[in-house]
Every structure is written in structure tokens, then in C-alpha cells.
Amino acid sequence: MDKMPKWADVALIPFINLLLALIVSGLVVLYIGESPVEAMTIMVRGAVGSAYGWGYTLYYATNFIFTGLAVAVAFHARMFNIGGEGQAALGGLGVAVVCLSVGWPHWSMALIAAVLGSAAFGAAWAAVPAYLQAKRGSHIVITTIMFNFIASALLVYLLVNVFRVPGSMAPETARFAEGAHLPNAHAIAPWLGFPRSTPLNVSFLVALVACLFVWLLIWRTRLGYEIRAFGESETAAVYAGINPVRIIMISMLISGGLAGMMAINSVMGEAERLVLDPVQGAGFVGIAVALMGRSHPIGVLLAAVLFGMLYQGGAELAFDMPGVSREMLLVIQALVILFTGALDNMVRSPVQRMFLAMRKEG
Amino acid sequence: MSFDIVLQLLDSSVRLATPLLLACLAGLYSERAGIFDIGLEGKLLISAFFSAAAAYSTGSAWLGLLAGMASAMVFAALHGVASITFRGNQLISGVAINFLASGMTVVVSVSWYQLGGRTPQLEGASRFQDLTLPLAESLSGVPILGPIYSELISGHSALVYLALLMVPLTWWVLNRTRFGLRLRAVGENPAAVDTAGISVVRLRFTAVLICGALCGIAGTYLATSLSAGFIKEMSAGRGFIALAALIFAKWRPWYALMACLLFGFLDATGSIFQNIEILGFGVPVQFMQALPYILTVVILAGFVGKAIPPRAGGEPYVKER
Numbered sequence: 001m002d003k004m005p006k007w008a009d010v011a012l013i014p015f016i017n018l019l020l021a022l023i024v025s026g027l028v029v030l031y032i033g034e035s036p037v038e039a040m041t042i043m044v045r046g047a048v049g050s051a052y053g054w055g056y057t058l059y060y061a062t063n064f065i066f067t068g069l070a071v072a073v074a075f076h077a078r079m080f081n082i083g084g085e086g087q088a089a090l091g092g093l094g095v096a097v098v099c100l101s102v103g104w105p106h107w108s109m110a111l112i113a114a115v116l117g118s119a120a121f122g123a124a125w126a127a128v129p130a131y132l133q134a135k136r137g138s139h140i141v142i143t144t145i146m147f148n149f150i151a152s153a154l155l156v157y158l159l160v161n162v163f164r165v166p167g168s169m170a171p172e173t174a175r176f177a178e179g180a181h182l183p184n185a186h187a188i189a190p191w192l193g194f195p196r197s198t199p200l201n202v203s204f205l206v207a208l209v210a211c212l213f214v215w216l217l218i219w220r221t222r223l224g225y226e227i228r229a230f231g232e233s234e235t236a237a238v239y240a241g242i243n244p245v246r247i248i249m250i251s252m253l254i255s256g257g258l259a260g261m262m263a264i265n266s267v268m269g270e271a272e273r274l275v276l277d278p279v280q281g282a283g284f285v286g287i288a289v290a291l292m293g294r295s296h297p298i299g300v301l302l303a304a305v306l307f308g309m310l311y312q313g314g315a316e317l318a319f320d321m322p323g324v325s326r327e328m329l330l331v332i333q334a335l336v337i338l339f340t341g342a343l344d345n346m347v348r349s350p351v352q353r354m355f356l357a358m359r360k361e362g
Numbered sequence: 363m364s365f366d367i368v369l370q371l372l373d374s375s376v377r378l379a380t381p382l383l384l385a386c387l388a389g390l391y392s393e394r395a396g397i398f399d400i401g402l403e404g405k406l407l408i409s410a411f412f413s414a415a416a417a418y419s420t421g422s423a424w425l426g427l428l429a430g431m432a433s434a435m436v437f438a439a440l441h442g443v444a445s446i447t448f449r450g451n452q453l454i455s456g457v458a459i460n461f462l463a464s465g466m467t468v469v470v471s472v473s474w475y476q477l478g479g480r481t482p483q484l485e486g487a488s489r490f491q492d493l494t495l496p497l498a499e500s501l502s503g504v505p506i507l508g509p510i511y512s513e514l515i516s517g518h519s520a521l522v523y524l525a526l527l528m529v530p531l532t533w534w535v536l537n538r539t540r541f542g543l544r545l546r547a548v549g550e551n552p553a554a555v556d557t558a559g560i561s562v563v564r565l566r567f568t569a570v571l572i573c574g575a576l577c578g579i580a581g582t583y584l585a586t587s588l589s590a591g592f593i594k595e596m597s598a599g600r601g602f603i604a605l606a607a608l609i610f611a612k613w614r615p616w617y618a619l620m621a622c623l624l625f626g627f628l629d630a631t632g633s634i635f636q637n638i639e640i641l642g643f644g645v646p647v648q649f650m651q652a653l654p655y656i657l658t659v660v661i662l663a664g665f666v667g668k669a670i671p672p673r674a675g676g677e678p679y680v681k682e683r
Contacts, residue, residue, distance in 0.1 A: 028466075032473035080453055082400075128659075138662035139671065141453050142609060145400065145602055146655040146662075153652035161646065287457060325472040325479070330465030334458045342444035342455035 004355040010299065014292050014340060016347050018306075021335035028331055034323050046316025047309035053316070055185060055198030060282075061308030062200075062265040065207040067286025068304050069214050070259035072295040076218055077251035078231040083129060083144025084259040085283030086151030087122040091260025092267040093155065094121030096163065096173050096274035104179035107202075111182060114264050115206065122260015123253040125151060130252030134245040140252070152277070159276060172275040182269045201269035210258060211297040217254070218297075227251050259283060288333055291341045307333070365509075371630055373514050377588060379626025380518075380525045381406065381580040385604035386611070386618045387525075387532050388576035394536065394613055395569030396549035396674040400456035401441055402577055403601025404463030409434040409581025411467040414481040414592035415474065417488040423586050426488065427521075430585070431578030437463065438574025442567050449678035460601075468594050479594035481585075490519035490587040519587040521579060528576070532615040545569055549672035552679040562679045577601075606658035613672065625654045 026036035047057045067084045074081035081087075098117035104110035129143035159171040184201040185194040194200060218224040230237040230247040238244060267278050285307055292306070293299025314329035339347070385402045392399040409430035417426025437459055444455040468479040475481055495516035502512035536542040544565055548555045552562045584600075585592045603625055610624075611617035632650035 028469065032469065080451075082453070082457065132659070132663050136662075136664045138659075138664065141398075141400065142605070143659055143662055146606065146659050149599060149602065149655045150652045150659075153648040153655075157646050157648040160648075284457065284461070287454070291454065323473060325469055327465045327468035327472075327479070330461050331469055332465075334461030334465055337454060337461065338440075338444065338458035342450035342452075342458055343448055344450060345448040 003352045008351060008355065010294055010296075013344070013347055013351060014294070014299075016351070017339040017344070018292070018336065020347070021332065021339045024335050025328070025332045029324060029328070032323060034321055039317055039321060039324060042320050043310070043313030043317050045313075046320075047313035051193040052195050052198070053312055055194045055200040056312040056315070057305065057308040058185075058204055059199040059201070059265070059270065059308070060311040061304040062204045062207045062269075063262050063282040064285050064289045064304035064307045065301060066210065066262035066265070067259050067282050068289030068293060068300040069210055069286075069297065070255045070257075071286045071290035072293065072297070072300055073214060073218070073227075073251055073258065074255040075290055075295045076224075076231045077227045077247055078234075079130075079133070079248065079252060079255070080141050081126065081144055081252065081255045081259075082141050082287065083126060083147050083256070083283070084262075084286045085279050085281070086144070086148035087125045087256040087259035088262040088279040088283050089151045089155050089277075090125040091118035091122040091263035092274050092278040093158065094118040094260060095263045095267045096176075097121075099176040099180040099268060100163075100173060103177055106179060107182055110180040111202065111206070111264065111268075114180070114268050115261060118260040118263045119257035120260075122263075123257040125260070126252045126256025127249075130249050130256075133252075134248040148283075155278075156276060159274065163274065173273045176268065176272045180268065181272060182264075184269070199270045201265065203265035203269045206261070206264065208301075210261065211301050214258075214300075215297040223250065259286070285333060288337045288340070291337060365506075367634075369509055369513050371627075371634055373517075374630035374634065375623060375627040376514070376518065376522065377626075378629045379622045380522045381583050381588065381600055382604045382607055382625055383525045383619060383622040384521075384528065384576050384580035384583065385601055386607045386622050387528050387615065388573040388580065389605055389608045390532065390611075390613055390615065390618060391545070391569045391576070392573035393608065393675055394549045394672055395545050395566050396552060396672055396677065396679075397441070397445055397566055397570055397573075398452040398456065398676045399441065399570075399573060400453055400605060401437070401459035401601075402573075402604055403597055403599065404456075404460035405434040405437050405574060405577035406581040406584065406597040406601045407460075407467055407595070408437055408463040409578040410585040410596055411471060411481070411581075411592045413578070413582035414484060414585040415471070417484055417586050418482055418591070421486075421488050423484075423488055423490045423582075426586050427579065427582045430582035431575050434578030434581060435571055435574035438570050438577070439567075442570040445678065446563055446566050446570070449680065452676055452678075464595060467592070471592065471594075481592040484586060484590045488586070489590055490521055490583070492517045492519055493523070519583070521583040521587055524579065525583075526619075529615050529619045536615065541568075546672075549674055552674050556679070556681060562681075566679075580604075603654050606654050609658055609671075610661050612670070628653050 029036045029039050047053050070084050071081055094117035095114045098113045125147060129140055129147055132138040132143055133140040163173040164171055165174050182201045185192060185198050186196050226242045227247055230242055234244060262282060267274055289300055289303040289307055292303035310329060310332055314326060317324055318326040385406055389399050389402050412433035413426040413430030416429030417423050441455050441459055444450040445452040471479050471481060498512040498516035502508045544555060544560055548562055548565045556562050584596055607618060607621035607625055610621040628650055632647050
């Protein structure tokens with residue numbers, strides 16, 4: 001018998017966790033002498049009060065869907081992929097290689113190639129830590145952290161010494177050619193009212209497809225079953241004939257590939273060139289998104305939109321309330337990770353006890 | 363390469379190794395007790411900020427040190443509550459602590475000083491000054507040994523000597539005291555410790571708080587000795603390099619010293635020489651920066667001596683009922 005109904009697990013507990021995180025963030029805002037209610041109003045209005053705001057919110061959400069799904073897939077195999085940051089940076093490299101090496105006649109072909117390129121580069125960057133975990137037992141968390149730093153050094157080296165435009169000081173690649181420009185929401189659906197310069201682009205649809213893909217993979221295929229079985233109990237999975245090396249490798253490659261695909265949104269869709277630090281912390285936000293979304297694609301989608309709102313709303317907040325710096329976002333993000341991830345039992349145990357007590361009475 | 367440059371390089375290596383060493387020993391206490399800590403970075407950062415802020419307002423570097431240690435211990439206690447009391451995921455808690463530190467330091471410093479995330483410049487007694495060891499002046503004329511003594515061994519801040527002293531002390535505590543034996547046991551087999559009637563929770567909390575205190579010293583060194591004040595994100599990944607050094611050292615104090623000196627040396631080399639040529643090949647500076655991480659992955663892969671973490675590391679302890 002379950003300790004509590006399913007809706008409590010998937011909705012009530014994340015909601016309480018989020019509420020606690022927001023209350024503590026509100027206390028921080030109060031401490032630095034601003035009104036939390038006013039701050040919240042500015043954030044919500046800035047994020048979803050206009051088509052302009054929605055454009056940025058969903059643009060950020062697209063990044064977080066990819067990185068959130070990446071962490072979620074690895075979570076199902078009980079792997080903690082903390083290397084989304086590095087894998088996404090390498091994905092950016094893949095996008096840059098694809099976009100700069102071929103003169104694409106149409107964006108749709110460029111998009112398909114960029115999806116493959118970014119996923120391949122991201123997966124390749126996850127492959128070494130995955131192999132070391134599977135074959136040599138090296139802790140995946142530590143190796144993926146190390147690979148984040150190695151990726152950032154590699155990217156700096158390549159941008160300064162290989163990809164830099166001759167004569168330019170800026171460590172960035174040339175602007176991608178016209179054929180590799182992804183249409184944004186204004187170009188695709190002018191009737192939705194997004195402004196001409198909105199960063200929201202066709203990658204958002206790719207992200208939705210990725211959600212569907214992950215759902216099908218995890219809950220509708222034999223491989224997904226094996227991944228989940230392995231995540232629940234390695235010994236039981238081995239007893240049932242599931243090869244742990246294979247599951248670790250495949251789940252981490254998919255995870256790295258998804259993280260890498262983030263670059264089609266940020267590098268190809270928005271910046272249209274590869275710059276230093278193309279990921280901007282989105283790899284880490286993926287951890288918070290996967291935790292809040294309970295590693296389910298629908299949960300990840302909702303949590304990603306929520307974090308998109310936080311990022312866009314936070315930017316507006318820093319603009320409208322100069323007393324509150326943009327780093328307030330990091331505080332909120334940290335508290336969400338803390339309450340949903342690390343302090344989960346603090347909320348879960350009392351809620352479980354409450355439901356058990358109600359059941360006895362009923 | 364002249365003798366002077368070698369000396370300058372080694373001197374700079376010692377300075378850059380100090381925060382790594384303190385953070386590495388901090389992680390050692392925590393991880394030997396079975397609590398993984400990827401939040402070293404966050405504790406460095408938060409203590410760098412609060413030590414600089416306290417040193418600025420009181421004018422005393424030592425009060426800054428107290429504030430730095432206290433702030434890092436508060437964060438350590440948070441990690442303890444999450445991972446020991448509520449048996450949460452230690453890695454996730456560490457990630458949260460890192461973000462909390464990078465957010466809070468900027469939010470609070472902008473609100474206090476309006477300097478875009480910095481503290482005001484520290485001067486005079488609000489910084490740890492370099493100590494001159496006895497006879498350093500008069501011996502500096504002696505060839506070879508004189509400059510080594512007066513430039514390399516003498517002339518560091520008190521915290522550098524404190525960090526170096528922590529190495530034998532940690533070795534002694536870990537291997538020669540009852541507390542150390544219990545600490546190591548709780549990281550390998552907490553159930554056995556529990557059976558012997560010793561509180562697993564209290565031992566682990568003690569270890570986590572020691573970790574916080576040492577991280578606090580490391581952060582204070584960054585802000586009040588290596589630099590003159592707090593700068594946004596000034597820990598710059600040192601907490602992770604310390605973590606790498608800890609693995610490199612296979613969780614042992616003397617090896618930690620060696621690993622940190624090596625990583626400090628790499629850092630110093632990268633900052634003194636912009637272009638390095640080895641056997642005719644130009645080595646890019648980014649490679650030098652990435653080398654600690656690459657070396658750690660090689661060590662983790664077990665091709666050069668296997669690094670085996672404490673057996674109960676990362677596992678919350680659930681008492682049988």
C-alpha cells in the first residue's frame with residue numbers, strides 16, 4: 001500500500017517545496033530592504049505579462065527543457081549527470097562546426113544537421129565519464145565535474161586559437177551564414193504577437209519533441225524499462241539479465257546528447273555564433289528542473305517554464321529594482337534545489353504521516 | 363631559467379597552494395566521515411565574503427577570520443542538516459550550497475556596499491600581513507640557501523603557516539587519536555560504530571563542522587591575504603580543484619599536501635609564463651589550467667594507482683529499528 005496518494009507526490013510536495021523556497025527568498029528580499037510582494041509582482045509581470053516577456057520566458061525554458069531532460073534520463077538509471085554544463089558547451093561546438101562548415105540552402109536542413117551534430121558532440125563528452133563509471137567504477141559526479149572544467153578550457157582554447165575571426169579580438173566564431181538562421185516565433189507565427197526580435201525560435205518545438213521522445217523511451221520501450229529497472233536496483237537488474245555497462249553507457253550518451261542539443265536554441269537560434277560560455281549555467285538549472293519535475297517529461301516541461309519565468313522575471317526585477325541584483329536568481333535557484341532535492345524528507349515525512357493519520361480515521 | 367625566477371615561481375606556488383590545501387583538508391575530514399562534499403567551493407566563497415566584510419568594518423584581519431569561519435560553518439551545518447538529519451542527497455545539497463553562496467555573496471554585497479558585488483579595498487591591519495621569520499634579513503646574503511630561506515620560507519602570511527601545520531595535525535588526529543579512529547570508522551562502516559554505542563550523527567556533524575571551519579580559513583586567506591577584499595566569484599573553481607586534489611591524494615593528509623603543491627605549481631606556472639614550450643611544442647595556457655582536472659580523471663580511471671573513496675561515502679545512515 002502506498003504511503004500517500006500519487007497526486008501528493010507529484011504535485012503537493014513539489015508545491016510545498018517551491019513555496020518554502022519562495023518564502024525564504026522573500027525573506028532575503030525583505031532583508032535587503034525591498035518589498036517581496038512588489039518584487040514578486042514585477043517578476044510575474046515581467047515574465048508573462050506581455051508577448052515580449054513570454055518570448056524570453058519560453059526561450060529560457062527551451063534551454064532548461066533540454067538540460068532538465070538530460071539530468072532526468074540519467075536519474076532514471078540512478079546516475080547523477082552534473083556535467084550538463086560541459087556537454088552543452090561541446091554541443092555548441094558541434095553546432096558551430098555544422099553551421100560553419102557547410103553552406104546550408106535552407107534552415108530546416110541545417111537544423112536537422114545541427115541537432116545531430118550537437119547531440120553527437122554532447123554525447124561524446126559524456127562518453128568518457130560514462131565509460132569510466134561503467135568499466136572502472138570512477139564516480140560519475142566527480143568525473144563529470146572535471147569534464148565541465150576541461151570543456152570550458154577547451155572551448156576557450158578553440159575560440160581563441162582556431163575559430164576566432166582573423167583580425168578580430170573577440171574570442172568568438174564568425175556569424176553563421178543566412179542559411180543556418182532559425183526562424184523565430186515572429187517569423188513562424190506572426191499572429192501570436194511576438195515582437196520581431198524575440199529570441200524564442202523553432203528550437204522550442206524541437207524541445208517539445210524531445211519531451212515526447214524521452215517519455216516514449218522511458219515508459220514505452222524495452223530499453224526504458226531496463227534503464228528504470230537498473231535505476232531501481234542494480235542487483236535485481238543484473239539478475240534479470242540486464243547488462244549494467246550497456247545501460248550506464250546508453251543512458252549517459254542519451255543524457256549528454258540531450259544536454260548538447262541545448263545549443264541549437266542558444267547558439268544557433270539566438271546568438272548565431274559560438275561565444276565564450278554559451279551555456280550560462282543552464283546545465284546546472286537542469287538539475288533543479290529535473291528534481292522539481294520528478295524526472296518526468298511533463299514535470300520537466302512545467303518546471304522548465306517555471307525556471308524560464310524566474311530567469312526572465314529576475315532580469316526585469318534587477319532592472320526595475322536596482323537594490324536587488326540579478327544574482328537573486330541564483331539564490332532562488334539554490335533554494336529550490338535545496339528544498340526539492342536535499343531537504344525533500346523534511347517535507348515528505350510530515351506529509352506522509354498526515355495522510356496515514358487521515359487514512360486511519362477514514 | 364634563472365634562480366630568481368625559480369624562486370619566484372615556487373613562492374607563488376606556495377601562496378596559490380594554501381587555499382587549495384585548507385579546502386582539501388576540509389574535504390578530507392568530511393569525506394573520511396562518509397559525507398561527500400562538493401560544496402567546498404560555496405563555503406570558500408561565502409567565507410571570503412564575510413571575512414572581507416568583517417575585516418573591513420572592524421579593521422582587524424583576525425576578526426575577519428572569525429567571521430569567515432563562522433559563515434562557512436553555518437553553510438556546513440546546512441549541509442549537515444540536509445544530508446545527515448534529513449538523509450537527503452549529499453551531492454544535491456552540495457550543488458545547492460554552491461549556488462546559494464554565489465547568489466548570496468553578490469546580493470548581500472550589492473545591498474551593503476553598492477560596488478557591483480565587491481567589498482571595499484582592505485588595507486593595513488584588516489589584511490593578513492606577510493610575516494618575516496627570524497634572521498630572514500641577515501641570512502639573505504648567504505648564497506642559494508639565504509634567498510630560499512628569506513624569500514620562499516619566510517615572508518608569508520600567518521594563514522600559510524597555519525595551513526602547513528594543519529597537515530601533520532590532521533595526520534595525527536586521523537591516525538593517532540580515538541576521535542580519528544572513530545571518524546575513519548564512520549566513513550567505512552557506520553553500523554559498526556553505532557553498535558559500539560557511539561553516535562554516528564554526532565561524529566558526522568563534528569566532521570562536517572571541522573570541514574566548515576577549515577573552508578572558512580581558506581576563504582579568509584583568499585579575501586584578506588591573497589587579494590585585498592572580496593570580488594564576485596573569487597573562489598574561481600578552487601573548491602573543485604581542492605576536491606580533485608583530495609581524490610588525487612586518495613583521501614590522505616600528506617599526499618594532500620603534495621597534490622595541492624603540485625596544483626598550486628601548475629597554477630603559478632600558468633600565470634607567470636604565458637607561453638610554455640616543452641620539447642619544442644608550445645603548450646597553451648588553457649591546457650595548464652585544465653591539467654589538474656585531467657590528472658584527476660586519469661587517477662580516477664585507476665590507470666595510475668586506484669583511488670578508492672571511503673566505503674560509506676555518500677550514503678545516509680539509517681539506524682535499524
